[in-house]
Amino acid sequence: MTEEVFQAIPEACCTLDISGAEQDKLVTMFKALGNPTRFEIMKFLVTHPSCITGDIVDYLPIAQATVSQHLKVLRQAGWIEGTVEGTATSYCLHEENIAWFRQRVDEIF
Amino acid sequence: MTEEVFQAIPEACCTLDISGAEQDKLVTMFKALGNPTRFEIMKFLVTHPSCITGDIVDYLPIAQATVSQHLKVLRQAGWIEGTVEGTATSYCLHEENIAWFRQRVDEIF
DNA sequence: TCATTATATCGTAAATTTACGATGATTGGT
DNA sequence: ACCAATCATCGTAAATTTACGATATAATGA
Numbered sequence: 675m676t677e678e679v680f681q682a683i684p685e686a687c688c689t690l691d692i693s694g695a696e697q698d699k700l701v702t703m704f705k706a707l708g709n710p711t712r713f714e715i716m717k718f719l720v721t722h723p724s725c726i727t728g729d730i731v732d733y734l735p736i737a738q739a740t741v742s743q744h745l746k747v748l749r750q751a752g753w754i755e756g757t758v759e760g761t762a763t764s765y766c767l768h769e770e771n772i773a774w775f776r777q778r779v780d781e782i783f
Numbered sequence: 784m785t786e787e788v789f790q791a792i793p794e795a796c797c798t799l800d801i802s803g804a805e806q807d808k809l810v811t812m813f814k815a816l817g818n819p820t821r822f823e824i825m826k827f828l829v830t831h832p833s834c835i836t837g838d839i840v841d842y843l844p845i846a847q848a849t850v851s852q853h854l855k856v857l858r859q860a861g862w863i864e865g866t867v868e869g870t871a872t873s874y875c876l877h878e879e880n881i882a883w884f885r886q887r888v889d890e891i892f
Numbered sequence: 893t894c895a896t897t898a899t900a901t902c903g904t905a906a907a908t909t910t911a912c913g914a915t916g917a918t919t920g921g922t
Numbered sequence: 923a924c925c926a927a928t929c930a931t932c933g934t935a936a937a938t939t940t941a942c943g944a945t946a947t948a949a950t951g952a
Contacts, residue, residue, distance in 0.1 A: 893952100894951100894952085895950100895951090895952085896949100896950080896951080896952095897948100897949085897950075897951100898947100898948090898949085898950105899946105899947085899948090899949105900945100900946080900947075900948100901944105901945080901946070901947090902943105902944080902945070902946085903942100903943095903944085903945095904941100904942085904943095905940100905941085905942085906939100906940085906941080906942100907938100907939080907940070907941090908937100908938080908939065908940085909936100909937080909938065909939080910935100910936085910937070910938085911934100911935085911936080911937090912933100912934085912935085912936100913932105913933095913934095914931105914932080914933085915930100915931080915932070915933095916929105916930080916931070916932085917928100917929085917930075917931090918927100918928085918929085918930100919926100919927085919928085919929105920925100920926085920927080920928105921924100921925085921926085921927100922923100922924085922925080922926100
């Protein structure tokens, strides 16, 4: 008679234990940072906190409209926050969401 | 006479201290996971290690060609590894690259 | 050898993203 | 009230992504 063999389940290097709205939010954040220009904007914001749109336009070799569009994507994904100050808008990192992102990555990877 | 004021540099919540090829690789990995279907494939691989393409095709409501395309993106981004076994190809998480990703995120966020 | 199985790749259509110039909206100053 | 400054949004073209069916490729078995 054949013996019953219990195959050890290989331990995965990550759990990816997330679902629903949290997963959607995480995927959206991944997608937003999965673009070289937007990643550069994030890096710029680290060294230039509370800078205004024009500063980023001056820094990058792309049109103002395009920068504004990228800022919108980053804002809607939760990576950055915009504050209207007079005619300008100053941007900074959305620390709370960034912390949330780091915690999720720590948990699931 | 006005006093010279040294403005404290606000401490950023993350450094994003990365550049060059490492930054490119990270952005590519972000982009690959920034798609709901590919994220689901990754989750499936956690619970079904070394499964073959057909298993994923059966699991997802999309065509075989599309699954194969997504697998290629995940493979080229470094998230997964494919091993040809006869006529089939079995996939598993690319543990080394996943560990690299987690380390980079820990460092820069 | 021939058929079958499993998957990758090709060609392509539709959807989405990315980029731009032009325009609209809001604020601040004169 | 008017003008200038700053930024967002609109309209749109080009590029990329996503999806599909069809076909090619490679291994297995009869």
